[in-house]
Amino acid sequence: MPPATPPSPLMAHSLRHGHGACSCGSPLLQRFHERMMAEISRRHFLGGAAAVMALFAGLHAPSAVGEKPRERKGPLLLTHLRLFDGSGSPLRDNVAVRVEAGRIQAILPxxxxxxxxxxxxxxxxxxxxxxxxxxxxTTLAAITQVAAMTADVGYVHLVAAREAERTLMRxxxxxxxxGGPSFALKRxxxxxxxxxxxxxxxxxxxSQTSGHGDFRMRHEVPRGTATPLSEQERQGVAAIADGEAEVLRRTREQLMLGASQIKLMAGGGVASIYDPxxxxxxxxxxxxxxxxAADDWGTYVTVHxxxxxxxxxxxRAGVRCIEHGQLADEESVRMMAGEGAWWSLQPFLQDEDAxxxxxxARRESQRQVTEGTVRAYEMAQRFDVNTAWGTDILFSPQNTPNQLRHLAKLTRFYDPLTVLAMATGRNGELLALSGPRNPYPGTLGRIEPGALADLLVVDGDPSRDLDFLHDPERNLRLIMKxxxxxxxRLGEGS
Incomplete structure (x- = not known):
């Protein structure tokens, strides 16, 4: 028999766990059994018994990383350096950078x-x-589907906290x-x-009902007026809204909780089962x-x-940023450029990260997106669209260590300094769209007077290539936030 169709990776956003007495016949246990059997069938089909055993790898506690942060009480002067300031301009020599009170105080001779x-x-x-x-x-990148579905919610957040440290150390x-319940971790x-x-x-x-953020199972439909929220809604992963009034309510709720921008699902996806x-x-x-509603709070909406x-x-509705968009045509790209919108692209390619x-059916959708990715980067440059870099790693603890590889591969489309500027100064401009909802007032992604002192010292020459990004543990010698x-690790040899 053919292998069972696995659940959508996005459907595993539903962070479910049981309580109380035996629930052997409960919909929760039935749902878990369906998903587990589908995932085991998929892995056995793809990689045999070893792949099935790997399904449970994410349930192990991650190892410690990083070191205790140090904050000097007085100013710092970084010297004997080559400066990439985040603008995309050539490296500068014979300069020093003074840091004081958490910000760049001056660029000096x-x-x-x-x-x-x-x-x-x-x-x-x-x-x-x-x-x-x-x-x-933040909450969903470094945990497996099985762990997300079965572990206590506290465990999910603890894993996210450990991955946050790893992210910083990259x-x-x-x-x-x-997308996801990241407010507590942010705090x-x-x-x-x-x-x-x-x-x-x-x-x-x-998400609308049946949209890319509707992760309910078939037996949970229809939803009545008195039906309780689904588990993923209660956990803050998604919010289902139909009609202007419900969209207003859900948007305002996220703003109340501290959202710096609002994310809506405006189209289907590759991995999902129900929305083509x-x-x-x-x-x-x-x-x-x-x-x-977002504009009333001084911020913006981005859409999948x-x-x-x-x-x-x-x-046309006034959205300021497009997430993905790999199937865009020239008319759409011209419209993005004309509206001054941002295009948050990810290098979805048929490679080791796919x-x-x-x-x-999903392989065909993936093929379309892969081909569209190459066209998208070409059109983004041809029509001079504001372009951001992101990764969209999801439920892949084995892939989060390769986060920077998603940046280095962009040298297929751009010169290295332009790529690096996209991930620093340009992305900083996108963050600034949050306006008064910006939780960190100040310039990010640039080295200039007044900017926040988030700095890296690296072994490598970004004017030539970005190969140093493949091994951040070795090549990032100083990380400052x-x-x-x-x-x-400045005193150690190469």
Whole structure:
């Protein structure tokens, strides 16, 4: 018999766990059994018994990383460096950078007097801004589908906290979280409880019924007026809304919780079962309701969407950023450029980072997106669209260590300094669209007076290539966030 069709990876956003007395016949246990058997069948089909055993790998506790952050009380002067300032301009020599009170105080001549500052000799290496991932799922990237479905919610968040530290130690000092319950982790990082990047949270992904964020099983439909929220809604992974009034409510709830931007699902996806890739989701009026509510709070809406019809509808409604969009046509791209919208692209290519699907329908959708990715980067440059870099790693603890590989592969489409500028200064401009909802007022992604002191010292020459990104543990010699040093290996040999 053919292998069972596995559940959508996105459906596993539903963080389910049982309580109380035996529930052997409960819908919860039936649902878990269906998903587990489907996933085991898929893995056995793809890789045999070893792949089935790997299914449970994510249930092991991750190892410790990083070191205790250090914050000098006085100013710092970083010297003996080559400066990449995040703009895409050529590297600059014979300069020094002064850091004070968590910000860049000045860019000075290389022989400047320290004037009471502690001197940090960078050993002739490159100093650059911390990296920014514009499409990240803080709570959901580093946990397997099985663990997300079966573990206590507290465990899910503990794994996310550990991965946040790993993310920072890869040199990613800021992330734009575009779906998931990241508010508590953001607070813990900001208060110094745990280490991690700055998080710009969207909160729950807002979806129409049957949309890309509707993760319910078939037996949960229809939904009555008195039907309780689904588990994924209660956990803050997604919020289902139909009609302008419900979209307004769900948008305002995320703003109340502290969202820096709002994420809506405006089209289908590759991995999902119920919403085809070519489907268009939310009416223009519904999208506009979210846009107006976000605008009233000084921020913006971004949408998950692939197709020209969905992109154009979102732009007409006032959406400021398109996530994915690999199936865009020239008319859609011209419209993005004309509206000054952002295109948050991810290098979805048929390579070692691609998801594996056992069924022909999803493989075909994946093929379309892969081909569209190459066209998308070409059109983004040809029509001069504001382009951001992100990864969208999801339920893949084995892939999160390769986060920066998703950046390095962009040298297929751009020169290395342009790629690096996209992940620093340009992404910083996208984060700034949050306006007064920006949780970290100040410039990010640039090394200039007044900017937040999120800095990396790297072994490598980004004017030639970005190969150093393949091994951040070895090649990132200093990691600083807000003037606090989280890693320093400047005195060690190459």
């Amino acid at each position: 290389g022989d400047a007097d320290p004037e009471g500052a502690e001197v940090i000799d960078c050993g002739g290496r490159v100093l650059m801004p911390g990296l920014i991932d514009a499409h990240w799922h 040199g990613v000092t800021s992330v734009r979280d575009v 813990a990082i900001d208060e110094g409880v745990v280490a991690g990047p700055r998080i710009f949270p969207a909160g729950a992904m807002i 890739l070519d489907s268009t989701q939310f009416t223009e009026r519904e999208l506009r309701a979210a846009v107006e 969407v692939y197709t020209p019809r969905g992109i154009q509808r979102a732009l 998801n594996v699907y056992p069924d022909a 807000g003037g606090r040093i989280h890693k320093e």
